[in-house]
Amino acid sequence: MSEDCASEHCITCGDIATPMTVVMVDPDRGLALCEADDGTRESVEIALVDPVRPADRLLVHAGTALAHQEGDL
Amino acid sequence: MRFVDEFRDAELGRAVAGQILSLVEPGRHYKLMEVCGGHTHSIYKYGIDDLLPGNVELVHGPGCPVCVIPMGRVDDGISIAHTDGVIFTCFGDMMRVPGSHGSLLDAKAAGADIRMVYSPLDALRIAKQNPDRQVVFFAIGFETTAPSTALTLKRARSEGVPNFSVMCSHVTIVPPLRALLESPDLRLDGFIGPGHVSTVVGARPFEFIPLDYGRPVVISGFEPLDILQGIEMILRQLAAGRCEVENQYRRVVPYEGNLRALEVMAEVFELRPHFEWRGLGFISHSGLKLTDAYAELDAEVRFGVPGIRVADPKACQCGEVLKGVIKPWECKVFGTACTPERPIGTCMVSSEGACAAYYNFGRFARDREVV
Numbered sequence: 221m222s223e224d225c226a227s228e229h230c231i232t233c234g235d236i237a238t239p240m241t242v243v244m245v246d247p248d249r250g251l252a253l254c255e256a257d258d259g260t261r262e263s264v265e266i267a268l269v270d271p272v273r274p275a276d277r278l279l280v281h282a283g284t285a286l287a288h289q290e291g292d293l
Numbered sequence: 294m295r296f297v298d299e300f301r302d303a304e305l306g307r308a309v310a311g312q313i314l315s316l317v318e319p320g321r322h323y324k325l326m327e328v329c330g331g332h333t334h335s336i337y338k339y340g341i342d343d344l345l346p347g348n349v350e351l352v353h354g355p356g357c358p359v360c361v362i363p364m365g366r367v368d369d370g371i372s373i374a375h376t377d378g379v380i381f382t383c384f385g386d387m388m389r390v391p392g393s394h395g396s397l398l399d400a401k402a403a404g405a406d407i408r409m410v411y412s413p414l415d416a417l418r419i420a421k422q423n424p425d426r427q428v429v430f431f432a433i434g435f436e437t438t439a440p441s442t443a444l445t446l447k448r449a450r451s452e453g454v455p456n457f458s459v460m461c462s463h464v465t466i467v468p469p470l471r472a473l474l475e476s477p478d479l480r481l482d483g484f485i486g487p488g489h490v491s492t493v494v495g496a497r498p499f500e501f502i503p504l505d506y507g508r509p510v511v512i513s514g515f516e517p518l519d520i521l522q523g524i525e526m527i528l529r530q531l532a533a534g535r536c537e538v539e540n541q542y543r544r545v546v547p548y549e550g551n552l553r554a555l556e557v558m559a560e561v562f563e564l565r566p567h568f569e570w571r572g573l574g575f576i577s578h579s580g581l582k583l584t585d586a587y588a589e590l591d592a593e594v595r596f597g598v599p600g601i602r603v604a605d606p607k608a609c610q611c612g613e614v615l616k617g618v619i620k621p622w623e624c625k626v627f628g629t630a631c632t633p634e635r636p637i638g639t640c641m642v643s644s645e646g647a648c649a650a651y652y653n654f655g656r657f658a659r660d661r662e663v664v
């Protein structure tokens with residue numbers, strides 16, 4: 221893990237994805253503002269899981285949502 | 294209680310461990326490989342191997358994207374980073390991977406403009422903010438990360454960002470697994486399949502393992518109970534004489550994968566004839582490059598990288614660790630000359646690397662009681 225990376229699993233360094241909650245959707249740009257469980261927010265590509273709505277739970281890796289989540293994980 | 298707590302419940306974990314114990318035959322040794330570095334990390338963080346009978350051995354596979362990048366590739370990245378006017382971007386772990394003359398972090402200290410990003414989209418943003426500079430993204434990772442790079446390349450083209458390019462070092466998971474299965478010095482009984490790679494590729498690409506090699510595969514999640522249940526499902530198959538691909542991680546992994554992701558990857562990437570893996574050597578059709586349609590965004594074309602092959606340091610035994618032939622602590626330099634602060638081999642760099650996982654979580658149990 222990078223010394224610059226505060227999370228235990230680096231969101232991007234390993235091939236492991238992170239659950240995030242959709243806060244706001246920008247359909248014109250194909251992006252959603254998402255929040256991780258630790259409160260970190262980032263813009264996420266949603267092209268692979270569209271349509272998404274606020275409060276949806278997504279599995280995000282390297283800034284891209286890969287899947288909707290059935291449960292909380 | 295958070296939903297996640299259920300997947301970390303110690304009591305449930307012990308119950309699954311009890312089922313595992315009931316499934317193993319005394320006197321038989323079981324060697325199971327967890328393909329994904331994320332699994333390796335969880336196994337040592339939660340002490341999952343301590344819950345297993347002594348005759349169930351976990352072997353750490355090649356699924357850490359940082360660990361498999363060869364030194365020559367790091368040297369190529371550094372050579373681009375030292376080009377005038379370039380902003381070189383990469384994920385955090387990649388900064389510390391040693392090349393033959395130091396890491397990207399060393400190159401940054403020597404004056405190169407190298408920046409850590411959390412996604413390729415961040416790198417594209419830097420390119421838009423710096424139109425007078427060339428911004429290169431060092432893309433690494435398996436099929437989990439590759440769709441993100443592919444989408445960013447499409448976005449760069451549609452938004453017209455001419456100063457952005459990608460040095461593509463993405464790899465695919467199936468060819469190294471086939472190489473491992475062909476390896477004469479490694480006997481495996483089953484595989485814990487990669488959870489998040491499978492959200493993209495699905496379960497189908499792993500069907501060759503039971504079909505051609507007669508080994509079970511169980512795609513598993515990353516929480517302690519996921520991994521324990523994955524192991525239990527493999528052992529249940531072995532006990533019943535079954536051999537198939539099963540999906541423990543159904544709450545996230547569809548059998549067919551993410552078809553849109555596969556489509557966008559097919560548009561942007563094509564397979565290289567061969568790609569060098571640290572410790573595993575050249576493996577055919579295992580690396581991705583940009584298709585001709587995206588050649589103008591290919592940093593290797595734009596900057597003409599040297600592409601020199603560099604042998605791994607002699608003392609480093611990452612290859613044997615990646616193949617599961619030796620345990621991290623059996624490497625000659627583990628914890629002495631090679632530490633997470635000053636890594637010699639890539640397995641000590643990333644938190645997903647087998648050596649770093651052992652080192653950071655102090656998992657040195659070498660002789661467990663055999664059932």
